[in-house]
Amino acid sequence: MKYIEEDIKMYIAEKEYIDTAIIPLVPYAIDDDQEMILTSFQQELMTLYSHQLEQRLKGRLFLFPVYTYLNNSLIENEIDRINQLIDEVKKQPFNEVFLLTFDKQWRKHGTSLKGELVWLPAIKNGNLQSNEVREVIQSQIIDIEELIKESWS
């Protein structure tokens, strides 16, 4: 399910079946050209990953709007805000909340987050249309899918 009207209507009718949330954490930059290139590419990648996952597990997975923050802001300041968001999400109720990110700053804070952090090593750059890149992405997506399914059993 995505945060679009059509899916939301379905979600409201079938809440009991949709118990897993995914929130992508995506940093962006505006003060540094190089960082801008890097974060925008990661943003594209995240769209690809999260939409593919959503498509495969549509009936049980709810893809939330992306959580964004400036990449040079203190990550500690974001934790409270994210935890508040997760509290709200869990009230719905969602049993599992996965936080999907390429930003390695989060790795140190995995335990202080109320959701399960899934950190992925990002491909640095490359043509998303090329077969090699696609294969890498595909295999990573399957790994995350397995992770999510494990939480269900």
Added chain:
Amino acid sequence: MSNKKNNQVSRRQFLNYTLTGVGGFMGAALIAPMVGFAVDPLLKGEKSGDFVYVLDVDEITETPQKVSFQVDQTDGWYESKVEKNAFVFYDSNGDILALSPVCTHLGCTVDWATEKENEFFCPCHDGRYNAEGENIAGTPPTEPLHEYTFKVEEGKLYLSPETHARGGA
């Protein structure tokens, strides 16, 4: 004197000409979009009827094979290429069947023979379908997996991007 009068356009004539002219334009402005709407399904039909080659008929087996193909999709004004998947196989009558992997419960992607042999399985809520893609009673799905319209030309299998429910399967 009378000559001069003949060359003049009378008030009545002038009004007639202008009103027919303006009325004609207004009429055309009303009717043109109507014709557009009326013909629209025809124009659209041609576009969605695009068949895509997926594999050769002699590659089809009795075991479902997952094939993927790309189609152009239009969401409002936004056009994109979307990858679609299908399970292609011969059913027990020896007919070709091209099934959509989208679970009829809430739209997850089902897989072949992952949980039980000779069954389609949906990982989200343990939905199950038999080897012909018919939903197994007691599991969440409410109808059989949908089917792609297909055509065979010169030994090649083409699928239409549209799927439809299976009647009487």
